[in-house]
Amino acid sequence: MTERTIHLVADPSSRDTRKIRIRASRWFATVQLDRDSYVDADAARGGEPDLPADYIEAVDKARNAAMDCIRYDGYRGAFYFGRGPRWIDLFARFRDVEATVVALRAAELEHDYSGLHALADRLALPIDEWLSPGERELIRGVDFESPPGVFLKFLRAKAAKCGLRLNGRATAGSVWIRPTLPAAQKQIREMFPEQYPGWVDRWTGYIESEDAPFRPWVGDSDEDLSRGAIPVHFQQLASESGGECPCGMRLQDVGDDSVHRVHHASWALGVRVPKGLSWWGDLAVVTTQSPISWRKLVYQVARMPQKEGNYDFPSWSHMGEPEATSDSYRAYLLKADERIVGYVAAHDTNEHRHWDLVDGSKYGVEDATLRPRIILIWVADAYRHRGIGATLVKALATDFGCKAADVSWSAPVSAAGRRLARRLSPGGIWVS
Numbered sequence: 001m002t003e004r005t006i007h008l009v010a011d012p013s014s015r016d017t018r019k020i021r022i023r024a025s026r027w028f029a030t031v032q033l034d035r036d037s038y039v040d041a042d043a044a045r046g047g048e049p050d051l052p053a054d055y056i057e058a059v060d061k062a063r064n065a066a067m068d069c070i071r072y073d074g075y076r077g078a079f080y081f082g083r084g085p086r087w088i089d090l091f092a093r094f095r096d097v098e099a100t101v102v103a104l105r106a107a108e109l110e111h112d113y114s115g116l117h118a119l120a121d122r123l124a125l126p127i128d129e130w131l132s133p134g135e136r137e138l139i140r141g142v143d144f145e146s147p148p149g150v151f152l153k154f155l156r157a158k159a160a161k162c163g164l165r166l167n168g169r170a171t172a173g174s175v176w177i178r179p180t181l182p183a184a185q186k187q188i189r190e191m192f193p194e195q196y197p198g199w200v201d202r203w204t205g206y207i208e209s210e211d212a213p214f215r216p217w218v219g220d221s222d223e224d225l226s227r228g229a230i231p232v233h234f235q236q237l238a239s240e241s242g243g244e245c246p247c248g249m250r251l252q253d254v255g256d257d258s259v260h261r262v263h264h265a266s267w268a269l270g271v272r273v274p275k276g277l278s279w280w281g282d283l284a285v286v287t288t289q290s291p292i293s294w295r296k297l298v299y300q301v302a303r304m305p306q307k308e309g310n311y312d313f314p315s316w317s318h319m320g321e322p323e324a325t326s327d328s329y330r331a332y333l334l335k336a337d338e339r340i341v342g343y344v345a346a347h348d349t350n351e352h353r354h355w356d357l358v359d360g361s362k363y364g365v366e367d368a369t370l371r372p373r374i375i376l377i378w379v380a381d382a383y384r385h386r387g388i389g390a391t392l393v394k395a396l397a398t399d400f401g402c403k404a405a406d407v408s409w410s411a412p413v414s415a416a417g418r419r420l421a422r423r424l425s426p427g428g429i430w431v432s
């Protein structure tokens, strides 16, 4: 089918530029009414740009019916459409293009929406009937036209929209189906009737008639193991919900479930080392002048303690061009089991005070020695209490060229940091 443009007003002297454009794709044609310039011209004359509600309703009804038909034919992709006032898109199987154009033209020029309604009614598929309760065999050529596999997929999607479970199987020339309503879906619909206007439960308590067809058992699923089962029942208990996961994500963000899962796995097991990153040895020292792939990786790791500690800023932000810093800002990444399980952000400073590590005691003598200073230490949850923190502090000291006891800690030192410091430097530490 060739692309076509039909001017709604044929008179060449008319300045009315409304037109219908027909474009074919593999599965269907798009019939687009272009009112763009017309809306502008009409607005200049003081016209109301919005379409009447019954126009939109009729267009939506015709579009939905056509989309169902196209999906029923096997199309699995998405539809993108405008709903006015500048563009109105309808879709049509190739055989329905002319009827669609005629109906759309009458709606636009004569405000006669009956053609769109008639089109929608003609295209409407007996979906409610297909999804009736009970075991049935629908025959291709009698009950439906598409290939059985395609039809079953279409029906499954429709069933899922209604909250139904479709126990179905396609055969060479038919589909066997038994739609049922899970108790949870029933409960949702009864609890929120305003979200499901007109909903009627036709499925619960449906009793199979004596002469219901018997589906040949092919043993390829455990569907039959649920036949005659008693539904699970539910109770409402005042259980604790919400709050925060130890990884720092909010537990009630169900919508973000996969985000939380991914984050939680990295927090618990360490951040996966990207493929294609050459990494020799266990410890990588990343500076603000390192390649961007490394600095991005540090940023990713720094998100873990940031989230866990609810800090406003991550301990790593050098994501621009390589750039030296006066304090040698750097990060140490420790690898184990192909993941980054330990992280230290550090820089060098020369303003420190001594602290004897006794809780509540004041900081002591000032010191102006240049020392490596720990900004943050983080160890993946599953690797904690295994001496990795100590390994990291020692690595920082060795890299700088001092002893672990000479390292400076950023105050206030957390409880976990104090335990680590007491082990590494029982006589006291430098803080800043």
Ligand SMILES: [Zn+2]
Pocket: 245, 246, 247, 248, 249, 260, 264
């Ligand atoms: Zn979590």
